[in-house]
Amino acid sequence: MNGKWSTGIVGVITVVALVVGFFIAKILIFAPAPPKAVAQTMKAVINRSSSDNSCQQYAGPDFGHVVKYAYPVLNKGDNIVWHGQVDGAGPNVKVEVDFDPAFSPFGSSHSFKEDQLSPAVGGSVPSRDYPFSAVSVDGTPCARFSDPGVHVN
Numbered sequence: 810m811n812g813k814w815s816t817g818i819v820g821v822i823t824v825v826a827l828v829v830g831f832f833i834a835k836i837l838i839f840a841p842a843p844p845k846a847v848a849q850t851m852k853a854v855i856n857r858s859s860s861d862n863s864c865q866q867y868a869g870p871d872f873g874h875v876v877k878y879a880y881p882v883l884n885k886g887d888n889i890v891w892h893g894q895v896d897g898a899g900p901n902v903k904v905e906v907d908f909d910p911a912f913s914p915f916g917s918s919h920s921f922k923e924d925q926l927s928p929a930v931g932g933s934v935p936s937r938d939y940p941f942s943a944v945s946v947d948g949t950p951c952a953r954f955s956d957p958g959v960h961v962n
Contacts, residue, residue, distance in 0.1 A: 848929060851854060853878070855957075856894045857905050857946035861900035864951035880938055880960040883914070888927045889959060893946040902947040914939045914961050934961050 853868040853876050864941035872892060883889060893904025904923045913919035915928045919942075940958035944951045951957075 826925070836884075838928045848888070850890040850926065850956050851883060851887060851959075853881055853889055853891045854870060854894055855891055855906070855944055855946055855951070856897050857951060858944050859896050862949055862952035864946060864954045864957070866957055867955075879955060880958055882960045882962055883930050884962045885930050885934065886930045888929050890924060891921060893923055895947050903945075904947075905945045906941055907943040908939060908958075910941045911937060930961055933960075939951060 849870070851868055852870065852872045852875065853866055854872065855864055855866050857864045865877060866879055866881070868878040868889075869875035874946035881889065891904050891906050892901040895902055901923060906921045908914070908919040910917075910919045912931050914934050916931055918928050921927055937956055938960050941954070944954060944957060
């Protein structure tokens with residue numbers, strides 16, 4: 810009687826192991842691949858206050874949905890475009906954004922004007938904050954700007 814029980818238990822364990830192995834293989838082999846990151850274009854608005862020439866940056870996926878964002882986050886392959894505003898009012902005005910040429914996240918490009926799309930952030934660019942070296946809106950330099958620039962992941 811012990812031999813029959815032993816054979817029966819081994820058979821049940823074998824069937825359970827096969828079923829569990831099938832489900833694990835199905836998950837590992839047939840699981841969909843994670844989606845590849847798609848390069849994005851960040852939209853940014855730099856708003857200058859005419860009262861004291863202080864500036865703030867707002868950014869988002871499009872110009873209709875921007876939020877205060879001192880360092881918009883860019884991933885490798887992403888790019889960004891800036892608009893300028895004075896006192897938060899439209900229409901868009903001239904803006905010029907400059908990065909230190911030695912520390913631009915956009916390779917040899919370091920100066921951008923309104924509606925000028927930046928080059929994509931290169932794959933070898935280190936992840937960190939990249940502050941602006943200078944910003945002007947409607948021809949007037951920003952006198953004060955807290956944490957301006959972009960962040961690369």
